[in-house]
Amino acid sequence: MSATGQNSGVSAITCTGLAKSYGRVKAVDGLDLEVERGSIAALVGPSGCGKTTTLRLLAGFERPDAGTISANGRVIVGVGTFVPPEHRRIGVVFQDYALFPHLDVAGNIAYALGRKADKERVAEVLRLVGLDEITDRQVHELSGGQQQRVALARALAPSPDVVLLDEPFSNLDASLRDRLRQEVSRILRETGVTAIFVTHDQEEALSVADTVAVMSEGRIEQIGSPEEVYSRPSNRWVAEFIGEIEVLSGQVREGRAECELGSVPAGDAVGDVDVLIRPESIAVSVQASRRSVPAEVVSRRFFGHDQLLALRLGSGRVVRSRQLGFPTWHAGDRVHVTIDGPADVTSAASNGEAAPSSVN
């Protein structure tokens, strides 16, 4: 997928102006999306932002009110065209897995293979997901992780061009989730299939996907590589959704945005701006430096490998700083603070949010 559309060759999925309403609720509202062949893309957003509806539109379970969808250059939804789900070559892994409860593991895979089904092909598909030991098990006897892999195997069995995954890891407990994230992305890359998955978990989107599309209110707010979306959010809403962020107001002078924590390159922004800084880009030291500003540690929360400090600046404004777990800071420590890492500058008016941040 590419934010700029400079990719060579045909995209696996291209959507333009996709829209879908339920009554007066606009679930998807003019969505444009392009996903590169063989890549893994994440649609991430808060619940109710339209990401699952988008997935269902791609799969063909819903008809859009407007817009077009092409898969590998072939129009599957457009004016006068609606390819039904069974002819789209798009597989789906559902959040609740939706395995056929009346069939065993092999039966689920054989069903997906259809006429091509034979023992060898079923075994081959199950080997891909590491489940060739349990072919004759009933679906309800499987653990959550196994069910998920059967669902993935079933979606991959007919060799689709694209696989859609709806909140694929949300039903798993935390320790299993991380292992399966790696496992699933390994399988997807091995098969070379294009994958689009939906999640509300920004960490999951950042760690699994090649490209992250942040959705809100039925539209894509920003699309880009995980690094781009995290360190250069296109607006304050994206910045706040994709992680912890401090927003400080500033003014641009001579190409640099000046705020209470110092100055950062302003890019092409002018006038009143918001400076967006992640807590881990706020460095703390006992030593004053040329660029540092004084602050006081108000409180500290310790998480093991890191710690989160609340720092009161001269104006009384409190900002957060994420530090490694060592050295130990204490409430009341007098420290010196600098911006150390990427910061983003957006025009203060661009977010449509007039009131200042409520962090104060």
Add this chain to the structure above:
Amino acid sequence: MRRLAPSRSAGRLPAALLARNSLPGTAPVGLRIAGLLVAGAAILPLAYLVIVIAGSASEAWDAIWRDRTAALVARSVGLTAAVTLSAIAIAVPAAWLTVRTDLPFRRAWAAVLALPLVIPSYIGAYAIISALGPRGFAADLLGVTELPSISGFPGAWLALTLFTYPYVLLPVRASLRRLDPQIEEAALGMGRTPVEVFRTVVLPQLRPAIGAGALLVAMYVMSDFGAVSIMRFDSFTTSIYTSYQASFDRTSAAALSALLVALMFVILWLESRSRSTEALYRSTPGSQRQALRIPLKRWRVPATAFCGLVASFSLVLPVAVLVYWSGQSVAGDVDFGEIGSAAANSLLASGICAVVAGICAVPVAVLSVRYKGRFSSGIERLTYIGHALPGIVVALALVFFGTRVVIELYQTLGMLIFAWVVLFLPLAVGVVRASLLQVSPRIEDAARSVGRTRSNVMRTVTVPLMASGLLAGCALVFLTAIKELPATLILGPTGFETLATEIWSATGSGFFEGAAIPALILLAVSAVPLYLLTVSE
């Protein structure tokens, strides 16, 4: 700390849409046509009744405004009210005793007291009249030739009360078990006696369950034909039957039917109102603690005697009577060939009805679960009309339809099956719908996405997954249809006797021996669903 613009929360999808039991878009044309046909069939008897009445409106009007009609309404409503009140008077104490006290053999009593539910009213009435009536079993036993007649209001009242009170007992028991015992403990802690607590705390919370059960009883009594005709009590249904038989006066039968349907709709309306308030009374979830059991102490004997008395009249007496008369019938001149052919007819007709009702229920259930919308809910509601129609009304309407429109179908088994399907389709739709609700639509989506067409998915996924529910629905219809009396009497082809009509006509002519074995067979058959129900619990 993240602040969202106001429209963000407003733009969220309603939970109902996110749950997505329903598929998007309109239903396939074939499914819609099937649904329309089923709904059309379900509404046909009532619609044709209206046409008949409209065709001779002035005669119908005269028939309704006769003095006799007012007396008839008074009698039917009076019987309904009396039975409903006495059913409550039996059911509420029985429920309380079996849930909340240390009554000996509580669980056994609970099962025994629910059992009369399986006894059709005409078998119950037969048992009572053949035991306590002038020529009955008690007269034999006492060695007297004459006992005071039990026929008329007292007999109808007794029979209907004894075999309908479980409709109140079951919901009240369920409700008592759900009540939060902490509320009662709080009241006891304020120094109230157990009796005061029952009156001021428990009873108000039971009111919705009592109301719901009472309305079921009222609908049962209002549409009952078997018990009132055996007890020779002039009610709506028996008057309709008499007017129908006096074939010169069928308009008056139609007019009375319309009035009866109107009364049924009043009861249904009351029922829907009682349901909408039910939620207000439900206790908070999470109170799974065992309720406190009140020691009966010196009331143990009277309480046990009460349960024993109810059980002996509603269960022991009918069974004993049936066994007694069966013994007599083996010695007497009962034609077993006739009973055999009646049993075969019952099985055949109910079997066909069950299959037809099952087939009709599928499109209705699929529409209402998968394609929610005005069209589907309209179809579904129309198929529930049978719930509000007494059997005799459906039968009468189809007599008009058969004699005026489709002469070739009149007096055929098809006509009877049609009436039964209209009457019992709601049972099948309810069960099939419930089983389809268990099948996640995402399973069907998954099948589509691996390359199967919609009809293939229906055949390979949906139907296999709802098969057990469909089977259960058919079984329920079978077991209900086999007991049906008035429509069978009116619409059965000439000479077509079933177990139900056999019992009715034998009892009507005082030939109690002839009714015993058919009644025993029917009881055994009716006990099956209750048994399955208790096993599944």
